[in-house]
Amino acid sequence: MNIFFKINNNKLYKLLKSLYNLFKAKFSQPLIGIILPVIILLIWYFLAVTETIRNSLLPTPNEVLKEILILANEGTLFSHIQITLTRVFYGFIGGGIAATILGILTGVSPFIRKLFDPTIQALKAVPSLAWVPLFILWFGIFENSKVALISVGVFFPVYLNLMMGIRQIDKRMIEVANINNLNLFQTIRWILLPGIIPEWITGLRSGLALGWMFVIAAELMGASEGLGYLMIDGQMTGRPALIIGALILFAIIGKLTDELIYLSAKPFLKWKESLDTMQGGANNA
Amino acid sequence: MLEISNISKIFKNNEKDVAALQKTNLLINDHEIISLVGQSGCGKSTLLRIIGGLEKASTGFIKLNNKIIKKPSSNIGMVFQDPRLMPWLNVYDNIKLSILNENKKQQKVKISKTLQKVGLENCEKLWPRELSGGMAQRVAIARTLVREPKVLLLDEPFSALDSFTKTNLHQHVKELWASLKLTIIMVTHDINEATSMSDRILIIQKPEKKDDKNTQIININDPRSDLKNVKYNELIKNSIFKEPSIKTL
Numbered sequence: 001m002n003i004f005f006k007i008n009n010n011k012l013y014k015l016l017k018s019l020y021n022l023f024k025a026k027f028s029q030p031l032i033g034i035i036l037p038v039i040i041l042l043i044w045y046f047l048a049v050t051e052t053i054r055n056s057l058l059p060t061p062n063e064v065l066k067e068i069l070i071l072a073n074e075g076t077l078f079s080h081i082q083i084t085l086t087r088v089f090y091g092f093i094g095g096g097i098a099a100t101i102l103g104i105l106t107g108v109s110p111f112i113r114k115l116f117d118p119t120i121q122a123l124k125a126v127p128s129l130a131w132v133p134l135f136i137l138w139f140g141i142f143e144n145s146k147v148a149l150i151s152v153g154v155f156f157p158v159y160l161n162l163m164m165g166i167r168q169i170d171k172r173m174i175e176v177a178n179i180n181n182l183n184l185f186q187t188i189r190w191i192l193l194p195g196i197i198p199e200w201i202t203g204l205r206s207g208l209a210l211g212w213m214f215v216i217a218a219e220l221m222g223a224s225e226g227l228g229y230l231m232i233d234g235q236m237t238g239r240p241a242l243i244i245g246a247l248i249l250f251a252i253i254g255k256l257t258d259e260l261i262y263l264s265a266k267p268f269l270k271w272k273e274s275l276d277t278m279q280g281g282a283n284n285a
Numbered sequence: 286m287l288e289i290s291n292i293s294k295i296f297k298n299n300e301k302d303v304a305a306l307q308k309t310n311l312l313i314n315d316h317e318i319i320s321l322v323g324q325s326g327c328g329k330s331t332l333l334r335i336i337g338g339l340e341k342a343s344t345g346f347i348k349l350n351n352k353i354i355k356k357p358s359s360n361i362g363m364v365f366q367d368p369r370l371m372p373w374l375n376v377y378d379n380i381k382l383s384i385l386n387e388n389k390k391q392q393k394v395k396i397s398k399t400l401q402k403v404g405l406e407n408c409e410k411l412w413p414r415e416l417s418g419g420m421a422q423r424v425a426i427a428r429t430l431v432r433e434p435k436v437l438l439l440d441e442p443f444s445a446l447d448s449f450t451k452t453n454l455h456q457h458v459k460e461l462w463a464s465l466k467l468t469i470i471m472v473t474h475d476i477n478e479a480t481s482m483s484d485r486i487l488i489i490q491k492p493e494k495k496d497d498k499n500t501q502i503i504n505i506n507d508p509r510s511d512l513k514n515v516k517y518n519e520l521i522k523n524s525i526f527k528e529p530s531i532k533t534l
Binding site: 172173175176177178179180181182186190191194195271 | 337339357358359362363365367369371373374375382383385428
């Protein structure tokens with residue numbers, strides 16, 4: 001009987017240990033990331049409830065949640081989110097494609113780099129809001145000017161990372177391709193593309209983050225829909241809960257879209273020793 | 286037979302011509318192991334790269350079995366000082382790079398045979414970062430051997446390894462040389478390596494005198510060689526003479 005219990009205990013111990021290990025492997029990392037937002041939430045809650053900061057300036061988390069739920073019930077929240085997402089999506093695609101083409105060309109050809117790069121580097125220094133009047137003049141007040149502005153934001157990080165990635169490709173690897181008689185297509189498929197994908201993905205993630213920043217700039221300038229518009233609406237009507245709610249939604253959706261790129265890129269980067277390093281690097285950008 | 290005839294290589298450096306090799310001539314027999322030694326900058330690696338087709342000669346030609354070689358050939362394989370494995374490919378795919386044009390079945394058979402030859406069976410799925418220096422260099426050798434080249438060029442491939450790994454790999458390369466009937470040309474700075482591995486040791490020396498315009502290739506093993514003017518480290522010269530240099534399996 002004792003032996004039976006011992007075996008069962010051993011099995012139970014192993015089962016519990018494997019469950020613990022699984023939990024540790026699967027959930028400990030995301031849980032660590034949640035700690036800071038929870039602390040911020042608690043501090044916010046404390047400051048708002050005790051009215052250390054006036055309620056008209058800092059509403060409680062409950063009030064913010066209530067404001068978001070009201071919008072959701074009205075059915076307008078999702079259309080605001082959808083319109084912002086659509087703008088970011090088109091801006092991301094447009095800026096991403098343009099940057100990828102130019103990044104490859106300037107990375108591969110020193111002549112094209114000398115021709116384009118100084119101008120692109122100069123334009124990089126122009127603040128996002130400085131583009132707004134020009135784009136409104138060129139593309140009108142509606143969607144095109146907003147998408148163009150977001151594209152500009154996405155363009156620079158993708159372009160810079162890709163160009164540097166191509167320039168930093170180890171020439172010795174190309175020699176390996178040459179000595180093994182790889183043709184151009186094989187060299188691109190087996191050596192160039194896998195070599196530049198990490199930098200390209202980092203550029204796309206940084207570009208997306210800037211795209212989210214630029215969409216706010218775009219929506220603050222005369223939009224009638226979108227999360228940026230909600231913030232302006234909140235400011236005009238004196239509803240800080242709406243402003244904070246829109247801010248939180250920006251943060252959550254921004255993080256989710258970044259995670260989407262990260263997860264889509266993961267199969268191409270499994271050779272990397274530490275994906276966390278790359279993820280951290282991109283997030284810091 | 287590998288025939289190196291009248292090979293010169295001039296590099297243009299800021300509009301100034303720098304001669305790495307000048308009118309170099311050499312004959313290498315099939316199934317021979319040759320070591321090329323010489324001071325830094327004497328042109329030994331350049332010669333190896335020209336044989337491998339990675340550099341174009343300014344003058345002269347290279348013939349392998351009476352066929353002129355102008356670009357990298359499947360008959361000539363090269364192992365570099367560093368393994369140059371693609372970090373994004375596992376061991377199997379790194380070796381596969383050399384035989385991409387063959388079908389999958391052939392690739393599988395050849396890669397598994399070659400991995401066995403270099404003593405790395407069951408390592409197919411490892412990433413380069415998971416390999417030791419010696420293992421990585423053996424993968425690089427496997428990547429070259431999988432194409433079944435006739436000539437193997439070794440550009441200081443053991444220089445970054447510890448002496449134990451180095452000795453093991455020397456033995457391994459000699460076994461492969463014997464079993465695959467390879468011709469091996471090795472560039473090295475390690476004179477012990479040269480004496481223990483090679484049939485012939487050749488000192489490459491840049492022209493010293495103004496009227497002497499050719500790169501000298503001096504065969505240490507040939508009693509007729511005039512070694513008086515060999516400008517090479519005395520210690521190295523002594524060690525060559527103390528030890529009989531021809532060691533074959």
